[in-house]
Amino acid sequence: MTDDDGYFGENIAAGYDDEESDVFRPDVVGRTVDLLAELAGDGAALELGIGTGRIALPLADRGVPVHGIDMSRAMVDRLRAKPGGDAVGVTIGDFATTRVAGEFTLAYLVFNTINNLTTQDAQVDCFRNAADHLRPGGRFVVEVGVPDLRRLPPGQRAVPFHISDTHWAFDTYDPATQAMSSNYVTIVDGRAEHSSIPFRYVWPSELDLMARLAGLRLRDRWEDWTREPFTSESGKHVSVWEKPAD
Structure with missing residues (x-):
């Protein structure tokens, strides 16, 4: 930081x-x-x-x-x-x-x-x-x-935690490094905006x-x-x- x-x-x-x-x-x-x-x-x-x-x-x-x-x-x-x-x-x-x-x-x-x-x-x-x-x-x-790694089937890295008509949010995990990120996709005025925040679980x-x-x-x-x-x-x-x- x-x-x-x-x-x-x-x-x-x-x-x-x-x-x-x-x-x-x-x-x-x-x-x-x-x-x-x-x-x-x-x-x-x-x-x-x-x-x-x-x-x-x-x-x-x-x-x-x-x-x-x-x-x-x-x-x-x-x-x-x-x-x-x-x-x-x-x-x-x-x-x-x-x-x-x-x-x-x-x-x-x-x-x-x-x-x-x-x-x-x-x-x-x-x-x-x-x-x-x-x-x-x-x-x-x-x-x-x-x-929440139990929700990850083999080969999958992403877990969604919010889904609506204009907003999607999901976490990604890397079990090898314990790196993860929270990712957000929001529709604003018909256009998609994406943001991502890194974490370490x-x-x-x-x-x-x-x-x-x-x-x-x-x-x-x-x-x-x-x-x-x-x-x-x-x-x-x-x-x-x-x-x-x-």
């Missing part, structure tokens, strides 16, 4: 909060914030990839001091324009390596943001960066999908190894923010690693 807007520039930021995904529903946001506020306790929280403040602003409303890191000025501009946005500190930079002042009881990455780091080295750096910001006993939380066990390299240990892993058990059928997980108190 670089220090410019990357793949989340004005064209994405302008419509980001209009997304129809379930993650934007108030009840889903509420459950996410409930758990994060509990884990933060009486300390401060650091959001890696704070974006437009979908989670940070309601978390700050709960009385949790929140600071964020994000490389996209366009996304952060949307956060700043919202009520309470000027009360949340934001540092522009790559959340895998950018350091901010202070010590936190909680660091977190939501909605598959860990996959925006497209190399294993960058993901490892992210765990180390989170651990360096945490005080002893602090927690690092990651919400991310489980790679990552397995739960691989994340646990990254955490160990950063001096963190797994505390909990659930299927979702309601603490449903994580199973072999779970499509995503919410994992919590802890920095040892000693």
Whole structure:
């Protein structure tokens, strides 16, 4: 990642909060914030990839001091324009390596943001960066999908996830490198517009190894923010690693 807007520039930021995904529903946001506020306790929280403040602003409303890191000025501009946005500190930079002042009881990455780091080295750096910001006993939380490779028959690399008369969206996977991309085709005024965002998918066990390299240990892993058990059928997980108190 670089220090410019990357793949989340004005064209994405302008419509980001209009997304129809379930993650934007108030009840889903509420459950996410409930758990994060509990884990933060009486300390401060650091959001890696704070974006437009979908989670940070309601978390700050709960009385949790929140600071964020994000490389996209366009996304952060949307956060700043919202009520309470000027009360949340934001540092522009790559959340895998950018350091901010202070010590936190909680660091977190939501909605598959860990996959925006497209190399294993960058993901490892992210765990180390989170651990360096945490005080002893602090927690690092990651919400991310489980790679859906079971839907790929031999020879196929693409999995559609949205199809309508004017909009098609599909993910592509490369099992050899763990590279993936989300691709969007939209019909506007009779013409097709295409965009693509690269990611790197990552397995739960691989994340646990990254955490160990950063001096963190797994505390909990659930299927979702309601603490449903994580199973072999779970499509995503919410994992919590802890920095040892000693």
